[in-house]
Amino acid sequence: MPRSVTSRTLAFPLMAALTGLLSACSAQGPGTGPVGCTAQPVPATPQAPAGxxxxxxxxxxxxxxLTTSAxxxxxxxxxxxxxxxxxxxxxxxxxxxxxxRGMSTxxxxxxxxxxxxxxxxxLSRDWGANAVRLAMYVGEGGYATNPEVKxxxxxxxxxxxxxxxxxxxxWHVHSPGSPxxxxxxxxxxxxxxxxxAQKYPNDRHIIYELANEPNPGNPPGVPNDASGWASIKAYAEPIIKMLRGSGNQNIVIVGTPNWSQRADLAADNPISDPNVMYTTHFYTGTHLASNDVTDRGNVMSNVRYALQKGVPVFVTEWGTSEASGNNGPFLQEADTWLDxxxxxxxxxxxxSLTNKNETSAAFTAYELGRSQAxxxxxxxxxxxxxxxxxxxGEYVRARIQGSAYRPFDxxxxxxxxxNFDDGTTxxxxxxxxxxxxxxTLSNSGGALRIGGLGGSTDVSAGNYWANVRLSADGSSQHPSLAGAKAMGLDxxxxxxxxxSIAAIPQSAAHGWANPKNAVQLKPDQFVRQADGMxxxxxxLSTADSPNFADIAADADAKGSTLTNLILFVGSQNGGDVLLDNITFSGNRTTTAPTVNHDPLGTATLPSTFEDGTRQGWNWDATSGVKGALTIANANGxxxxxxxxxxxxxxxxxxWASAPRLVLDIPTQTRGTNNFLLLDLYLKPEAGRATQGNLSVNLAFGPPSLGYWAQAQQSVNIPLGDLSGMTKTSDGLYRVQxxxxLNKFDKPLAADTALGKINLIVADVNSNYAGKMYLDNVRLASSTSGN
Known part of the structure; x- marks a missing residue:
């Protein structure tokens, strides 16, 4: 595949790499660091110019x-x-x-x-990584309730x-916060x-991470102080003793308080084991660089302190986004940290190695109308x-390689x-x-074979009309040709x-325009293959086919989407011709479409939308749907x-392709209410609500519970049964x-601030397309709505 960054390694002698280590401390003299070390800071980090x-x-x-390969x-x-x-x-x-240097799942x-x-x-060969991290969540639907994750x-x-x-x-400790x-x-x-350890005894490949992110934000949590570290240490020591007692000398990494941002606390009270390291996590949009060694509120300062105190640090997780996983990427700040x-x-x-819709993800996420996962x-x-x-993803790939980062166009x-790989035409x-x-048309070895061309032998540039005419009438392939400049085929x-081949791509807006000419391949252009073919x-370029040019230049999605492809094929000797890998290429500016929402209004619960505003409802940053949110009539x-x-x-x-709506009322509590109720209306397009299910999910973002609490039960909508549902007078399917509120994965007390209200309409193998309407979102003491 084409590369945007040249994979290369640069000369970088080991001693140069260790300059910072050697100059950070002295072998003699008193100080607050370990015996024999002075308390001078690790060398300062240069600051990049603004811009x-x-x-x-x-x-x-x-x-x-730019470093040596890992x-x-x-x-x-x-x-x-x-x-x-x-x-x-x-x-x-x-x-x-x-x-x-590597990646985490x-x-x-x-x-x-x-x-x-x-x-x-x-990861190993193309990215040049030498490590991968397997993030086995224990809570949050992980190993504790789903042992198959192991x-x-x-x-x-x-x-x-x-x-x-x-x-x-x-062992991914996140929520709750205490290991x-x-x-x-x-x-x-x-x-x-x-x-x-028994399955892979003392295996050189394995590193054990005992507690990902101990933290105070997910009760029961770990205090962000020396007592918090003491509890983590007490948890880790018996596990380390077990590993060592069974002969495993592998590196063990132990998480630190405050989402693994306090290596300094571990440095003041380290575990007595020669192969233990301490975790640091950071996100470049939130955790800024520092040349200070005394600032306990700064993550880099804490790392500098730990190094000075003589304890080893391992960054098992960092991201280019803010700590939420969103916004950015903050690449200048990332360069400062990585240096x-x-x-x-x-x-x-x-x-991480995910296609989740967040900035820190390495792979492209699904977003309706913009990208596939x-x-x-x-x-x-x-x-x-x-x-x-x-x-x-492309930035981190280059930095793992230690090669120059030049963004992909x-x-x-x-x-x-x-590509005809499925064995059909x-x-x-x-x-x-x-x-x-x-x-005759058939599939031969993963290519489209055209047989019987004895009557289709005019290979002149202008008289393609005498040759066989093929069309892709029955194809399910309908790519966008917006910005296309060429069509290539083997x-x-x-x-x-x-x-000779002439082509007429077609779309809903551009049905027919004669090709200017056929394009020829001469005998000396063919190269013998291993199978004798x-x-x-x-x-073919847009200059060869006016219809192709019109489709590629059409700003409207319908006009630029291919609906059919007509090919005129001629063979001078009348022998069989096989076609493969019909490919379109060009340049396409990927700008976000203009979205015109109705007014946001004031965040309000109950949400009835009768004031003509969205009453504070908006798309979550990770939503797979981000089209216009409008106020419309539904059921009167x-x-x-x-x-x-x-x-x-x-x-x-x-949830990746789901509409994910949020309402943020920071002071909202459940009070004496036992339920959250809402009306969801569906108006599917013809034939687009016949299979699979929709799953309506609810979650809150309570700060005191780690910013996430999810309803244990979802509301299932089987689309196969939709036709049996009663319609409203305006033709909508109503789901109440x-x-x-008493059945959440975390207990919601009467006075717990709920934070953001999250509503997710997830896709469970459905074929749904159409409109959805949300109304009457309210807290209630009973399901009757009172």
Whole structure:
């Protein structure tokens, strides 16, 4: 596949990489650091000039962004901790410092598809990573309630070993915030890590991460102070003792308080084990760089303090976004952080290998009318194409490689509409108006074979009318040709000959315009293949086909969407011709469509929308639908309305393509109410509500409960039964949904501030397309609405 960034490694001697380590401390003298170390800070980080971000400018300013390639387990062997000056760092089996650079999965209960050999091979070979992190959430629908997630971890370990990667087995503590919370203890971390250790005894590839992000925000939580670290330490020590007692000397990483931002606390009271490291997490839009060593509210300052105190730090999670996962990406700030980490030989893992609709995701997400979700399996070529990566993904790929970051031209596109790999003719037939009717079409070895061309031998540039006329009337392929400049296709013949092809792409707005000419392939352009066939690639431009030019230039989606393709094919010797990989390419400016919402209004609950505003309702940042939110009539009253069409190819996450609405009333509580009630109306397009289900979900964002609390039950709408539902007088299907506030995954007290109200209408293998209306959202003491 085409690359936007050249994969390369640059000379970067080991001693240069350790300059920061060696100059950060002294081998002699008193101070507040470890015995024998002075308390001078780690060298200062340079500040980039303000202005538009440029990777090239950063790479000139920061000497540690372009680095050597990351050494793999086959080269470096088992890992250990060594001292460099008065500081400690990760090293290979010989004691030579080594830096791990790689990627973390998202929650394996939500995105299990990432665990596949092609993905891990792509990380290792194309991205140049030497580590991958398996984020096994324990709570939040993870291992504690879904033990099968463990099998994904085991599969991930096997794929990592097969692809020469170190692998971090992450016991993902997030919500609740304390690793000693009941949900984690019942899941039994000691038994889990013992099982992994016995299955992979002292395996050089494996690193154990015992607690992802201990935090105070998800009760029961961990205080952001020395007592909080003491509780984490007490939790971790027995697990470490078990691992060491069974002969496993693997690196163990232990999370730190405040979402793993307090390595300084661990530095003041470290665990007595030579191969333990301490976690730091940061997001470049939230956690800014610092040259200070005393600022306990700054994450980088805390890392500097820990280094100075002689404890090793491992960044097992960082992102280019804000801590929420959204906004940005903040690449200049990322360069500042990575220069600091690389200079001090601190290993780092980026968050995350997902196509979730958030800035920190590495892969393109689904968004209605704009993009399809990138598959988490890159395919047998074991590479994700640049256009399948987000800006964050392509940036991090370059930084893992240690190569220059030059952004991919996102206006360029190349889309194969027909590849015939399914063994069919993919909708191509002999057109009813073809002057040659004796031609046969079939699939031969994954290509479209055109046989019986004895009557279709005019290969002149102008007289294509005498040749067979094919059309794709029955095809399901309807790509956008907006911005297209060329159509290419592979042509295969049994023996070199002249082949001519003229084309008329068609759309709803552009039905017919004669081609200017046919394009010819001469015999000397064909190259013999291993199977004895001869192959050449023919390219038609918009200059060859006025209809093609009109479609490519049409600003309207209907006008630029291909509905049919007519081909005139001639073969000078009358022999069979095979066509394959019919591909369109060009440049397309990807600007967000103009969306005209009705007025936002004031956040109001109950939400009746009778004032003609949205009463505060808006799209969540991660919503897969972000079209116009308007006020329309539904069942005799005003309601919030939007259009939705769920994709035929489903994203891995059922919520990814869903409309996700939020209402933010920070002081709202449930009070004495037991239910949240709402009316949802459906108006599907003809034939687009016949299969699958819609699942209406409710969640709140209470700050005191970690900004997330989800209803344990959803409201299921089986579309196959929709025709049996009673319609309103204006022809809408009405769904009266109720959510029991006493049945949430976290208890909602009467005085708990609910934060954002989240409504999600998820796609469960449905074919729904049409309008939806929301009305009468209210809290109530009973399901009758009172």
């Amino acid at each position: 538009t971000y440029s990777g090239e400018t950063s790479e000139k300013l920061y000497a540690n962004l 050494r793999k387990p086959s080269q470096a062997g088992a890992l250990k901790i060594v001292s460099v000056g008065c500081m400690k760092t990760l090293a290979d089996a010989k004691g030579t410092p080594i830096q791990l 998202h929650g394996l209960q939500w995105f299990p598809e990432i665990v596949n050999d092609n993905a891990f091979a792509a 099998q994904k971890v085991i599969q991930g370990i096997d794929y990592a070993i097969a692809n020469d990667l170190y692998v971090i087995v992450d 000693t919370a009941e949900v984690y203890q019942k899941a039994n971390p000691t038994a889990f890590f013992k099982e992994i 600091f980490l690389n200079r001090n030989n601190i290993s780092w893992i980026n968050w 990138t598959s988490l399996d890159p395919g047998t070529d074991q590479e994700w194409a640049p256009q399948e990566l987000t800006v964050s 996102r206006t360029a596109f190349r889309e194969t509409a027909w 993919q909708g191509f037939v002999v057109n009813g108006d073809s002057p040659v009717k004796t031609v 042509v295969l013949v049994p023996a070199p000959t002249t082949v 001869y192959k050449a690639t023919l390219t 009253s005003k309601a919030l309305s939007w259009d939705v069409m769920y994709p035929d190819v489903k994203p891995a996450d059922a 949904a109720s959510f029991d």
